[in-house]
Amino acid sequence: xxxxxxxxxxxxxxxxxxxxxxxxxxxxxxxxxxxxxxxxxxxxxxxxxxxxxxxxxxxxxxxxxxxxxxxxxxxxxxxxxxxxxxxxxxxxxxxxxxxxxxxxxxxxxxxxxxxxxxxxxxxxxxxxxxxxxxxxxxxxxxxxxxxxxxxxxxxxxxxxxxxxxxxxxxxxxxxxxxxxxxxxxxxxxxxxxxxxxxxxxxxxxxxxxxxxxxxxxxxxxxxxxxxxxxxxxxxxxxxx
Amino acid sequence: xxxxxxxxxxxxxxxxxxxxxxxxxxxxxxxxxxxxxxxxxxxxxxxxxxxxxxxxxxxxxxxxxxxxxxxxxxxxxxxxxxxxxxxxxxxxxxxxxxxxxxxxxxxxxxxxxxxxxxxxxxxxxxxxxxxxxxxxxxxxxxxxxxxxxxxxxxxxxxxxxxxxxxxxxxxxxxxxxxxxxxxxxxxxxxxxxxxxxxxxxxxxxxxxxxxxxxxxxxxxxxxxxxxxxxxxxxxxxxxxxxxxxxxxxxxxxxxxxxxxxxxxxxxxxxxxxxxxxxxxxxxxxxxxxxxxxxxxxxxxxxxxxxxxxxxxxxxxxxxxxxxxxxxxxxxxxxxxxxxxxxxxxxxxxxxxxxxxxxxxxxxxxxxxxx
Ligand SMILES: Nc1ncnc2c1ncn2[C@@H]1O[C@H](COP(=O)(O)OP(=O)(O)OP(=O)(O)O)[C@@H](O)[C@H]1O
Ligand SMILES: [Mg+2]
Numbered sequence: 001x002x003x004x005x006x007x008x009x010x011x012x013x014x015x016x017x018x019x020x021x022x023x024x025x026x027x028x029x030x031x032x033x034x035x036x037x038x039x040x041x042x043x044x045x046x047x048x049x050x051x052x053x054x055x056x057x058x059x060x061x062x063x064x065x066x067x068x069x070x071x072x073x074x075x076x077x078x079x080x081x082x083x084x085x086x087x088x089x090x091x092x093x094x095x096x097x098x099x100x101x102x103x104x105x106x107x108x109x110x111x112x113x114x115x116x117x118x119x120x121x122x123x124x125x126x127x128x129x130x131x132x133x134x135x136x137x138x139x140x141x142x143x144x145x146x147x148x149x150x151x152x153x154x155x156x157x158x159x160x161x162x163x164x165x166x167x168x169x170x171x172x173x174x175x176x177x178x179x180x181x182x183x184x185x186x187x188x189x190x191x192x193x194x195x196x197x198x199x200x201x202x203x204x205x206x207x208x209x210x211x212x213x214x215x216x217x218x219x220x221x222x223x224x225x226x227x228x229x230x231x232x233x234x235x236x237x238x239x240x
Numbered sequence: 241x242x243x244x245x246x247x248x249x250x251x252x253x254x255x256x257x258x259x260x261x262x263x264x265x266x267x268x269x270x271x272x273x274x275x276x277x278x279x280x281x282x283x284x285x286x287x288x289x290x291x292x293x294x295x296x297x298x299x300x301x302x303x304x305x306x307x308x309x310x311x312x313x314x315x316x317x318x319x320x321x322x323x324x325x326x327x328x329x330x331x332x333x334x335x336x337x338x339x340x341x342x343x344x345x346x347x348x349x350x351x352x353x354x355x356x357x358x359x360x361x362x363x364x365x366x367x368x369x370x371x372x373x374x375x376x377x378x379x380x381x382x383x384x385x386x387x388x389x390x391x392x393x394x395x396x397x398x399x400x401x402x403x404x405x406x407x408x409x410x411x412x413x414x415x416x417x418x419x420x421x422x423x424x425x426x427x428x429x430x431x432x433x434x435x436x437x438x439x440x441x442x443x444x445x446x447x448x449x450x451x452x453x454x455x456x457x458x459x460x461x462x463x464x465x466x467x468x469x470x471x472x473x474x475x476x477x478x479x480x481x482x483x484x485x486x487x488x489x490x491x492x493x494x495x496x497x498x499x500x501x502x503x504x505x506x507x508x509x510x511x512x513x514x515x516x517x518x519x520x521x522x523x524x525x526x527x528x529x530x531x532x533x534x535x536x537x538x539x540x541x542x543x544x545x546x547x548x549x550x551x552x553x554x555x556x557x558x559x560x561x562x563x564x565x566x567x568x569x570x571x572x573x574x575x576x577x578x579x580x581x582x583x584x585x586x587x588x589x590x591x592x593x594x595x596x597x598x599x600x601x602x603x604x605x606x607x608x609x610x
Pocket of ligand 2 (some may be wrong): 282
C-alpha cells in the first residue's frame with residue numbers, strides 16, 4: 001500500500017521539485033537588476049495563482065457543459081443534430097486560440113472574465129466531441145441487451161453508456177487541460193493575467209531567464225495535470 | 241402462454257417483410273425452437289415478443305394479456321433474454337452482469353448474491369473463479385454461458401434465447417443442452433429458442449417452427465417434422481439421415497427397462513460362473529460391480545483368456561466411458577463411436593450401474609420407427 005502511494009507520488013514530486021528549483025534559482029541568481037525586479041516570489045506566486053484560476057474555472061465549466069451537451073447530442077432524437085455539431089466542433093478546433101481570444105476581446109472587452117470565457121469555449125470542444133463519440137461508440141448489442149432486460153433509457157445512460165464511455169470522456173478532458181494550460185498563457189494579451197505575464201514581459205525586455213521561468217512552469221503544470229488525471233482514471237477503470 | 245396473431249414486420253425504408261403474417265401459439269412449459277436460414281426473421285420474431293421491435297401489424301398475447309399495451313419495463317423484466325450477440329456489459333464483473341435483472345427489480349443484496357452463485361453453478365462456471373472477472377477475461381463460450389445465466393437468474397416464466405449455445409464446443413454444448421433440459425423439467429418455463437443446428441432443435445424442443453423469408457413453413461413436433469416434412473425445403477433442412485436424427489428424440493431411460501441385459505456380477509464371482517455369463521451376454525462382455533452396485537470394470541472374453549486368476553476382481557479392466565440415463569440415444573452412439581466399442585455402460589450420478597446400451601439396441605430403435 002505504502003509502496004503504491006509512493007509510486008503515485010514520485011513523478012508529481014519530481015515535477016514539483018524541478019519547478020521549485022527553477023523558481024528558487026531564478027529568484028536568487030538574477031542576471032541583472034531588471035530580472036531581479038521582475039522575478040520575485042510574490043510575483044511568481046501571483047501569476048501561478050491566476051493561471052490556476054483561469055484553468056480551473058474554465059475547465060470545470062467546460063467539463064460540465066461539454067459532457068452535458070455530448071450526452072444530449074447522443075440521444076437518438078438529436079442524432080442528426082449531433083453529427084452536425086460534431087463537424088462544427090471539428091472545424092472550431094482548428095481556429096487558433098489567439099484568434100478566439102481576439103474575437104472575444106472585441107465583444108466582451110479586457111479582463112480575467114473574458115479570458116475565462118474564451119478558454120471555456122475552447123476547452124468544451126474536445127470534451128463534447130469525446131463524450132459524443134464515447135457514447136455513440138457503445139456497441140448497439142449491449143444497449144439492446146440492456147433494454148431487453150427492462151432498463152429504461154435513463155438507467156441505460158447512467159449504468160451502461162456513461163461508464164463505458166468514461167475513459168474516452170476522460171481522454172477528452174486530458175486533451176482539454178493540456179490545450180488549456182497552453183492557451184491560458186495568451187490571456188495576458190487581454191489583461192487576463194497568468195503565466196503569460198512573465199513570458200510576455202520577458203519578451204518585451206529581452207530577458208530569457210524570465211521567459212524560461214514562465215514557460216517551464218506552464219509546461220510542468222500541463223505534464224503534471226495530464227499525469228494525475230491519467231492516474232485517477234486508471235484507478236477508476238479496471239475493466240479494459 | 242405466448243400467442244402471436246398475424247404478426248408482420250417491415251423495417252423502415254425496406255420494401256420486403258422481415259416477418260410476414262405470422263401466427264404462432266406456444267403452450268406454457270414448452271420449448272419452441274425457431275429454425276431457418278440466415279435472415280429468415282427468427283431474431284426479428286423474437287424481438288417482437290419483448291418489443292425491442294414493434295410489430296407493423298398483428299397482436300401479441302402473453303399469458304392472455306395484450307403485450308403490446310403492457311408497460312414495457314414490466315413486460316421485459318419478466319422475460320429472460322439471451323441476445324444473439326451475447327451483449328455482456330464490459331465494465332461490469334460477471335457477478336454484476338448476472339445481477340442486472342435482480343438489481344432492476346430491487347432484490348435484497350443477499351438474495352441476489354445467492355441466486356447469482358446458484359445460476360453460475362448451473363451453467364458450469366465456478367463462482368469462486370469467475371465472479372469477479374470482467375467479460376474481457378472470458379472465452380467466447382464462457383461469455384455465452386454468462387449470457388444464459390444472466391437471462392435466467394430472476395426465474396422469468398418466459399425465456400427468449402437467440403442461439404445461446406452457438407459459440408461452445410460440441411461436448412460442452414451437449415452438456416449444456418442436457419443440463420438445460422434437466423432444469424427445464426423442474427421449472428416448466430416457456431421458452432423460445434433460436435438455433436441453426438437442426439440436431440439441437442430436435443433434441444431440445446416440444447415444437448419446431450421452420451421459417452423461410454419471414455413466413456412459417458411448418459410448425460410441428462420434432463417427430464412429425466422428421467416423419468412428415470411439409471415440403472422439399474424442410475426435408476433439405478432436416479437432412480438426409482432422418483432416422484438417425486430420431487436418436488436425438490429418445491432418452492436412454494426410455495428404453496433401458498425393456499432391454500433386460502445380463503446382470504452385472506460381484507467382484508468375487510468365480511471364473512466358471514464368469515464364463516457362463518459371458519456366453520449368455522449378447523455383447524460378449526459382463527460388467528463388474530461392488531457391493532454398493534458401483535461400476536468397477538468390465539470383463540470381455542479376451543480378458544479371461546489372457547489373464548489368470550480366480551475371481552472377477554482379477555480379470556476386469558477399467559470402463560473407458562460411461563453415460564447417464566438422461567442422455568439421448570444419439571449421445572450413446574457418439575460415445576460408442578469414440579471408444580470404438582459396440583456398447584456403453586449406463587450409470588447414475590453415483591456411478592452405480594444401471595444397464596448397458598448396445599449398437600444393436602440403437603439399430604432396433606431406428607428400424608422400429610421408420
Ligand atoms: N434493425 C433492422 N433494421 C433493418 N432491417 C433489419 C433489422 N434487423 C433485421 N433486419 C432484416 O430483417 C430480416 C430478418 O432478420 P433477422 O435478424 O430476423 O434474421 P435471422 O433469422 O435472425 O438471421 P440469423 O440466423 O442470421 O441471425 C433480414 O433481411 C434483415 O436484413
Ligand atoms: Mg438472428
